[in-house]
Structures are given as C-alpha cells and as structure tokens.
Amino acid sequence: MAEIRYTCKRTAVSTKPVQPGKRLPLSVLDRLMEPKHLRVVYYYGSDDPAREAGERTRTLRETLARTLTSFPKATGRLQRDGEGRWEIDCNDAGVRVMEARARGSVEDWLRNAGREDELRLVHWEEMFDTPYFWSTFYVQMTEFEGGGFAIGLSCIHLLADPTCATMFIKAWADMTLNARLTAPPPSFRALPKRRPSHRNDPDRHNSLINHCKSSINTSSLTPSAKFGTLSLAFTEPIVRSCIAMARPVDAPDGPGPSPFEALAGLFWACISKVKGEREGLVSMCLGLDVRKLLGLEREFFGNCMVYNNSLHARDNEEDNSLPGAAKAIGEMMAKLDKDGVMDLIEWLEINDDTRPKNTRSLNFSELLFLNLEGIEPDTARFEDTHAPIRVSCYFEPTCKEGQVVILPSTPEDGSMSRVVMVTLPEDELVKLMEHDLVMSLRPIILMGLNKNRA
Missing domain, CATH: 3.30.559.10 (Chloramphenicol acetyltransferase-like domain)
Structure with missing residues (x-):
C-alpha cells in the first residue's frame, strides 16, 4: 500500500458571511438518502517537478474559501426544524479539510492503487451524537511528491447527489483558474410543484x-x-x-x-x-x-x-x-x-x-x-x-x-x-x-x- 502522510486537518470557512438566520429545508428526495454518503476523487497529472512542496495546497486553500461563499449548504450544519425534519442552519461553520502528501507521482499511484488506497484520498467521518458540530462536507487535498495531485470530496447524501458533488469541484476549479465562477451559481430552491x-x-x-x-x-x-x-x-x-x-x-x-x-x-x-x-x-x-x-x-x-x-x-x-x-x-x-x-x-x-x-x-x-x-x-x-486524468465515484x-x-x-x-x-x-x-x-x-x-x- 502506498504511503500517505496526513499533514494537517483544518476548517475552511467562506470569505463572505451568510445572512444571519438563513436556513435551508431539505426535500423529501433528500431525506430518503440520509444513511448514505458520497466519495468523489479527481486526479490531476504531473506538471512542474520544481514546484515547492505545499505551494499548490496553499493556493487551493485560498480559492476554496472564496468558492464556499456560493455554497452555504456545504458550510452549514444539520439541525431539526420545529416539526422534527432535518434542515441546514447556514451558520458558516465551514467544511473540514484534510491536507496530505503521497510518495511517488500520481501516475505511479494510479498504476498500483486499489479500492482501499483510493478511499484514503477522500476523508470521511460518520456523524454520531453531535450533528450541530459535525461537518457534512469533507475535502482532502493530496500532493504527490513525484508530481500531480488529487482532490477528494465526501459529503452526506442527505444534502447532495453526485451531480452536486461534481458541481462543487468544478466551481472550486473555476475559482482557482479564473478567480470567478464561470457557470451560474448553485440553486437552492425547492423541488417543483404541480399546478x-x-x-x-x-x-x-x-x-x-x-x-x-x-x-x-x-x-x-x-x-x-x-x-x-x-x-x-x-x-x-x-x-x-x-x-x-x-x-x-x-x-x-x-x-x-x-x-x-x-x-x-x-x-x-x-x-x-x-x-x-x-x-x-x-x-x-x-x-x-x-x-x-x-x-x-x-x-x-x-x-x-x-x-x-x-x-x-x-x-x-x-x-x-x-x-x-x-x-x-x-x-x-x-x-x-x-x-x-x-x-x-x-x-x-x-x-x-x-x-x-x-x-x-x-x-x-x-x-x-x-x-x-x-x-x-x-x-x-x-x-x-x-x-x-481520472475521476472515481463511490456510493457508500x-x-x-x-x-x-x-x-x-x-x-x-x-x-x-x-x-x-x-x-x-x-x-x-x-x-x-x-x-x-x-x-x-x-x-x-x-x-x-x-x-x-x-
């Protein structure tokens, strides 16, 4: 099994606070998925071997904070509403971020990695008795010492489906490359009703x-x-x-x-x-x-x-x-x-x-x-x-x-x-x-x- 060193665990918060008291209810389709969670890994190939260790992670950390301003659902926390249903309190509590380094290049990793190796690139923690303090989204940034990096995103399926997970990563990539979102921001409206x-x-x-x-x-x-x-x-x-x-x-x-x-x-x-x-x-x-x-x-x-x-x-x-x-x-x-x-x-x-x-x-x-x-x-x-160069998605x-x-x-x-x-x-x-x-x-x-x- 390839060596991974987890160097830091921190919380990333958005650069712009959410309006106080903002809450987002969850739909009946959301609530059906409560016991499940998603794990997505994006791999990026080797480029500049002279890049300073940790340089990319620092950049990604800064652009992640700016990206989170458009995703209050990701930075909030679960709580029950007055009728006992789950909702998101958009309190800017942030997402948990794991930073890691791996031996070799990303290409070397992909030639030898199995399921258990891959899941080590996308951190996840189960919720127990304190949902209000538990992060519903986790991000892991892994730099490979021989070149390349991996972005891992995990989230409770209660809040998002695979399309949402990939939407989040694309928005983060846009913010890193263009300093702005190039697609419309996420929409948090309710499911449609029939006339x-x-x-x-x-x-x-x-x-x-x-x-x-x-x-x-x-x-x-x-x-x-x-x-x-x-x-x-x-x-x-x-x-x-x-x-x-x-x-x-x-x-x-x-x-x-x-x-x-x-x-x-x-x-x-x-x-x-x-x-x-x-x-x-x-x-x-x-x-x-x-x-x-x-x-x-x-x-x-x-x-x-x-x-x-x-x-x-x-x-x-x-x-x-x-x-x-x-x-x-x-x-x-x-x-x-x-x-x-x-x-x-x-x-x-x-x-x-x-x-x-x-x-x-x-x-x-x-x-x-x-x-x-x-x-x-x-x-x-x-x-x-x-x-x-490769994307993997797990339904857990x-x-x-x-x-x-x-x-x-x-x-x-x-x-x-x-x-x-x-x-x-x-x-x-x-x-x-x-x-x-x-x-x-x-x-x-x-x-x-x-x-x-x-």
Missing part, C-alpha cells in the same frame, strides 16, 4: 412509488462479504462495439441502444451469471438524474435522482442476453416521465413522517446501477492545461448485492467513452474479470483485484 389543474392522483401505484415503498420497508443490512472495486475504461471504439453487440436481435438495423444502455446491459447480464442466475437476470435498481425531466436547471443543488427497479420475465430465454438486458434498461428509461416523478414526490410528501425515530430512507436490496453520464468531469480544470455504504457506476471517461478517449466502476464481493469480482463477454471487448483495467493480469 392544481395538472394534479394527478398521487396514490396511483406507479413503478417509482412501488419501488420506494418496498425499499423503505426493507431493513438496512451491512454486507458480510468483503467487497472490491473494478474500474474499466471503455474507449469510443469499444463502446461502439458493445452497442453493436447489444442491438435487438429482431431489429438489427434499427436504432441501437445508448452507451449507458449497452454498458449497463452488458454488466447486468454478466453479473447475473456470476451470481448464479441461469435463466434470468438478478433484480436491479436504476438510479437516474431527473433535473432536466422536471425542468430544473443543472445548477439545482440537492438530491434529484430517482430509483426504479427492474421488471423482467424469468421465463424468457433471451432475458439474460446482452440485447435482452440492454432492451429492458432502455424500456425502463423510456417509461420515466415527469408525471411519474411528480407522483413519487407527492406520495412522499403525503406520507412523510417527521418523527426522527421513524426516518424513511432507501435501503437498496438489489444490484444498483447509477447513470452519471452527465457530470462532465473534464470541465473541472484547476490549471489551464490540466483536465483530470456499498449496497448488499453490489453496484455499478457509469461515468464519462477523458475526452481523449472519444465523446462516447465511459468508465465503469463495479463494486461486488471479491469472489464475484474475480469471476467477472474472467467473464468471456466482458473481456472480449478488451476494456482497459484501471483498477482491480489484480490489475496486471490483462
């Missing part, structure tokens, strides 16, 4: 509501198996090959699936076989960003992902094929509409229980797939010529059956290129790395149990 004339019956049982009901009534279990993470890079030609393989057999000349549908279908089919399914697919849950669907701006800062589970016929022999899995995912995505999401939000609001001991949160009992294709990590440039604690995160790769690999992060029990991960269908595409192994095997 009374357009109101549907929120008690009608659409699939989103049914899945939510089953998930919040499922007890949260800590997985007993040891999990590993496999990260694979699919360049644009590889993704195109996967799309061709995923075309419906009954319509070979029709429009093919999207990159996400093809890759998610590939891993759903292969993981199902790894988990022992012979005639069907394991149950899965699909997480999708619905900002655009709800007419919200990209800068909406809060949870705006919804989760739906799969409906598949186990007696269909093609169900566990790549084309069958990709088709099922495409159908799930096509059926997601604004009315269905608004029904879910209204059902959650009607059935909201404000008592803290009756917290209603999602407990994923299925294999989870997260679509993070829209996060645009390459725009987070702290220096003019340096886009991140790991779901019982595992999870698959699909996000963009570097632009050099093509606009359709993707990185797929698969987290499974280690014995299943070994089988997946040996699966003929995955390895036939020859993806680049970025991180795995034994990265040098291929």
